[in-house]
Amino acid sequence: MTLPIETRVDPAHPSGVRPATAVLSPVVIGLAVTAVCALLLSLPLSLPIGPMYWDVVVFVDGGWRVLTGQTPSVDFFAPVGPLGYWLFAAGLELFPRAQPVLLAQWMLLPVSLAGLLPVLARIDRRSRRLALALLVPFLVFQLLPTNFEQFSSYPSVDGFGIYNRHATQLLYVLTVALVFERRQRMLLFVIAWTCLALFLSKITGFLSAGILCAFAFAAGRVRLGTALGALLGFGLVLAGLEATLGVVSAYIRDIAALVGMNEGVLASRFVQAASIHFGIFAAGSLLVAALLLADRGPIATDALALVRQPLRPARWSALLDRDVAWLGVALLAGLSFETQNTGGQAFIFVWPVLVRILCDASRHSSRMTATVLVLAAAVAMPPLVNVLHRTARALVGQALYVKVPAENLRALDSVTQRPELVDRAERMIENYVAFPQTYEALAEQGQLPIFSLYSELDFQAAWLIAANEAVEAIRAFETANGVRFETIMSLNFVNPFPYALERKGTPRIAIGADPFRAVPPPDARTIEAVRRTDLVLLPLCPITMANQKIQSIYAEGLSDRVAMPLSRCWTAYVRPGLLRGN
Known part of the structure; x- marks a missing residue:
């Protein structure tokens, strides 16, 4: 032949x-x-959420930063080159409700x-x-x-x-x-x-x-x-x-x-x-x-x-x-x-x-x-x-899947998964909240709750559910206190919040923040950018060594903030003086 x-x-x-x-x-x-x-x-297409699905949020974060005037590598540290973020930004303009993975794949x-x-x-x-x-x-x-x-x-x-x-x-x-x-x-x-x-x-x-x-x-x-x-x-x-x-x-x-x-x-x-x-x-x-x-x-x-x-x-x-x-x-x-x-x-x-x-x-x-x-x-x-x-x-299997509740995350809500896995995600969030000492102890030993945590579908669904609740809590907090957070930072691997709320991401910091491989030591300008950020969020579902490491990397820029609970899975660090109208 x-x-x-x-x-x-x-x-x-x-x-x-x-x-x-x-x-x-x-x-x-x-x-x-x-x-x-x-x-x-x-x-308005949906796809079944997969292992390490939150990686696509790196494109969402980077593309949104481009649309709000930032340049990759110049205004934020990125794990890859600028072309993908430029293409994704163009895609967001042309197809604002596109399924993010399809947009990232086809752009x-x-x-x-x-x-x-x-x-x-x-x-x-x-x-x-x-x-x-x-x-x-x-x-x-x-x-x-x-x-x-x-x-x-x-x-x-x-x-x-x-x-x-x-x-x-x-x-x-x-x-x-x-x-x-x-x-x-x-x-x-x-x-x-x-x-x-x-x-x-x-x-x-x-x-x-x-x-x-x-x-x-x-x-x-x-x-x-x-x-x-x-x-x-x-x-x-x-x-x-x-x-x-x-x-x-x-x-x-x-x-x-x-x-x-x-x-x-x-x-x-x-x-x-x-x-x-x-x-x-x-x-x-x-x-x-x-x-x-x-x-x-x-x-x-x-x-x-x-x-x-x-x-x-x-x-x-x-x-x-x-x-x-x-x-x-x-x-x-x-x-x-x-x-x-x-x-x-x-x-x-x-x-x-x-x-x-x-x-x-x-x-x-x-x-x-x-x-x-x-x-x-x-x-x-x-x-x-x-x-x-x-x-x-994946295409055949999702016929029996249900939507992951993430309606506050704009196009990021276009994901589905097995009903029992979505239910497990909800129950795991309850477990993270009820027993924080367990996960603190694991983090202190440098361990995750399960070795393949980020590959687990229930974790990816739980992360979306928790982020969805955070967006709702931010809106409620702003309404109750008469404030608007113009810049939002997450002490997490990814940050969907500027995109979801149509705000700005903190400049100078790393996106796709793997603290062990892709977050360089911050310089004075980076620390100052963190210090000027209106709202910094720390995830708690679950507490992990990686998130604690990110917090310690940027600790100098957070030193004058007071932690306050935002939702069951997030602690908020509000810029000093913002609530007093300064």
């Missing part, structure tokens, strides 16, 4: 494509999918399709099957808000790992261009476009792109002028952003701070990534070995020629520009990317390389062809099947 590249041109039509088949062209399909996504984002479509469709349009003129073999899996991964990893046995969607999914989808686009595109001007555009998007979204994705681009240059796919042109375009855009917003230097400082907080774990992360994705990586390694065995003669000949004439670029191209080398480099780039990730769509950008391998499979012996097909399927199918299966379960 191979994917032949046939010529499919109709000279009777100016476009060269028969009208009957034009509707199946990648460009038409891509534009139609985008239109359908826009329609769905305009509808990348205009960026990714802008790089992919021009390449596929050229491929489509030669082979419709090849173009669709590259487009269809991309759309599956781009459209479905589901990770390859599974953290819960119950059907749900993944609100976490979104920025990892974005990065692998952009790397997919880049790989398609590097493997199948020959026009140097188009390569210049796609390389500059995707690398810019990766740099401004997920720096580890940008580094993986560097591995792929460097190999493409060494293999002769990318000429020197193309590489320099892409670098120039990339640099000019960044220079423009720096001159107008100052965001590039601030972002680089944030990256340096994150690296400093997470140094010393790279080797263990490689082992962890290889372990988590052992099936894909092992099958890919076996496929590399099979291709090396099948091509051992030509490889030896080209290697010997390179040794004799090492300064001739054509010798390097002859040795490197082959299926086995592309696969090995793609696997290396994928493993490198996964060392810094928890959740995502791992290794999906190996798919274009596998398609190329399948196109060439018939040149091997029958036995080797069968081996290559089996191993290629072992690499490609697990992510595709797993994502499709988990998404289907």
Whole structure:
């Protein structure tokens, strides 16, 4: 079984494509999918809440900050680059009631399709099957808000790992261009476009792109002028952003701070990534070995020629520009990317390389062809099947689900879950409130109530319920005391309150506040911003070491405040003098 590249041109039509088949062209399909996504984002859809669902609130917080005049990295510390927050802010403006996970998942479509469709349009003129073999899996991964990893046995969607999914989808686009595109001007555009998007979204994705681009240059796919042109375009855009917003230097400082907080774990992360994705990586390694065995003669000949004439670029191209080398480099780039990730769509950008391998499979012996097909399927199918299966379960399963009560949180209320899990969430809140000493004791020992607390669906539902109650309590407090809190901060991983109440978030602080990995020591300006904040909220359901750690990080800015109960799950720290009208 191979994917032949046939010529499919109709000279009777100016476009060269028969009208009957034009509707199946990648460009038409891509534009139609985008239109359908826009329609769905305009509808009040709900999805089942999943493990670590509150990660999507990082996008909500960051996007809302952008809409209220803040610039990522300049005005607040972010765990990733600014592009996602800019796109989410635009999405909130266009689709204010969109389901947040769908908005976060689909907001990348205009960026990714802008790089992919021009390449596929050229491929489509030669082979419709090849173009669709590259487009269809991309759309599956781009459209479905589901990770390859599974953290819960119950059907749900993944609100976490979104920025990892974005990065692998952009790397997919880049790989398609590097493997199948020959026009140097188009390569210049796609390389500059995707690398810019990766740099401004997920720096580890940008580094993986560097591995792929460097190999493409060494293999002769990318000429020197193309590489320099892409670098120039990339640099000019960044220079423009720096001159107008100052965001590039601030972002680089944030990256340096994150690296400093997470140094010393790279080797263990490689082992962890290889372990988590052992099936894909092992099958890919076996496929590399099979291709090396099948091509051992030509490889030896080209290697010997390179040794004799090492300064001739054509010798390097002859040795490197082959299926086995592309696969090995793609696997290396994928493993490198996964060392810094928890959740995502791992290794999906190996798919274009596998398609190329399948196109060439018939040149091997029958036995080797069968081996290559089996191993290629072992690499490609697990992510595709797993994502499709988990998404289907979530969509079918929620037919019997109920809404999580979060009507005060605007679009964040568009989630459902099993009735018994929502009921358990309510009962766990009652338990957190009735027995605070238990959770204080666990926090003092550096322990969570359960090791996988943040992955538990009842915790995510309970957190939304508690945040919903806090919004209602804030409104009641403001009415009773004749005040309005213009800036609101949460001593928690995420802060939905400025968005829910249409206020402002405290500038200078970290969003997505993991105090052990992503909250740098505050400087004087940050402490002053905390001190000027009208309302600071401390969550109590449950008391955790992480929240206590965040409180201690910003303690200097909270030193003159008096704690008062806001609701059963939140303690309020009101700015001194605010209640006296000062």
